[in-house]
Amino acid sequence: MNAAVRRPLIATLARAVMSASTFVLTIGALGLARPAAAQPPRANPETTAARHGASERARLSIEPSGHAFTHLSIENPLGDVKVEGYDGTAVQIESHKFAPDDEALDRLHISLVPNPDGTVSIKTTADGGKEVRPVRRSQVRIDLVIRAPRNARVEAAASSGALEVINMDAGSDLDTASGPISVRNVQGDVLTHSVSGLTRLVQVFGSVDAQTLASDLDLDTIGGERLFASVHRGRIEGRRVRAREVELTATEGRIVLEAEAALRGHLLVSVLNGDVDVQLHRHGAVMVRAHGTKVDLGAPMQSRPNGWVESAFGQVANDAAVVEIRSPQGNVRFAIIESGP
């Protein structure tokens, strides 16, 4: 039977009320099918996903029974995950599966486990067996769009799919292999790790720990106590960064930072092999130390015997911000952007 008419139900909101005990729902059972042409996969259109012959969309909403949902754990190795915070209490999940045919579509599953302690676990899997026809991973896909209470912490893992978290107030812990990570308007501690996915953090108000091995890291409007970011091979670019403790590290790559100095703040930028370019808005005194093949601090510098150069901006006292820049095999450029009076 054609995928388009296999489940000709119109998607309705399936509302599951949590019982006190843990239970598992398979969202696929609540879904409906649409032709792939009508709803092509959102991401990676050039992959074989665009040629999918069957798709299925499902929506599910879970209301808490007692404890509010405080923790969302998502594992989707088969596609994208987007989590958006909102002011409600329910967790609303929209899933979209793609596969070459109905048989392959039926092998894709989403398990949902709401626990009484306020944790909701969502996991996608594909089942198999000797009797089923092999389907390549690039031919199947599950995308998840989740609306969650703002004050739930999000822990999500994807593979080559994109991870996106928006408008959450309790931070997140995100992990991908090659998929991009995007965090926007999130409060609380944010941890991101990716092997080779572009990582972009915008408007994060809390401590940040971001790491990639082979991709760029983009930071925009970061405010919090600490910002730790590192790339092995790639570029770190930060704008409007204001954290008391900032530590940016790259093995091979370039670091470009536009930051604001906090009183008694400490900004440490280190690149083993690459250039560093830091622009700092200052409101008080700043002490800058740098070490590199070629160093330009934008002001008269004092050279130390150990190869470091220093420069002071303003009346340096105990509350001065300290900037340390290391680029043993690269150039260092530093400039102060004077703020208002």
Added chain:
Amino acid sequence: MTTCDKTRPRLTAYLDGELADDHGSVVRGHLRECAACRQVARDEAALRDGLRLLPPVDPPASLWGGIQARLAAAEVADARRPLWLRVAERWIRWVRTARFAPTMPQLAAAGVFAAAAVTLLTLRAHRADEPPAPVPLPAPPEQIVRPAPSPSPSPSPGPRPALERTVEAPSADDVVADLLAEPARTTESYGRVVGELMTRAQTERARWSDADRSKFDTRVAELRGEIAHGGQPRSVQRTQRVLINYLQETLTHSRDNVMLASGGPQ
């Protein structure tokens, strides 16, 4: 009243969810009252959880070949046995399984019939001097076509999640096999970067003081130990990330006399 002796043999089936409702309820009821049986059930559940965490083991390729060879040998032996013996064995098996309880006249009639049949068949069998029909031998182990085993992670893969363990990949090209192999691939990616940074550190360490070298070696050994005993791939990767950060920090500070003088790599 259910006793412990009656309950304990059923615990395995109970934990497997294989007991019917009423039996399950009886066991559950006893467990509520009996602390000793409860402890036994808890221990068994813990043991099973531990077993679940063990990585799956692919049987050696020769195993199936050996089984097939033994089956074939048994079939050959079966084929070489006289027919009357096979018929008699089958009849005995049937009597045993059917719990046949013959009356004396039935038994006597059957005995006469069987004796006649055996005599006839034995005579025929002895007359036939041609060798028994050849039995196809099993393919040697290397020729047996087996589904490709799921790729096993090379560096301390750790146990797979429960959901993944229950599935069986139809082939290495299948999505399931790919998903199973992914944690190992990611661990390997982190491992490669660790290796690269370690190589750089080895060339840099000549510049360090003995104290710094010792501190570095201790910290690296500690983290590598955690990686080796890491268990779950996520946990291994987390420690690998810590090691990468440590190596990056060490390397970028390596030529920093100020930092080394004030304590070196942390």
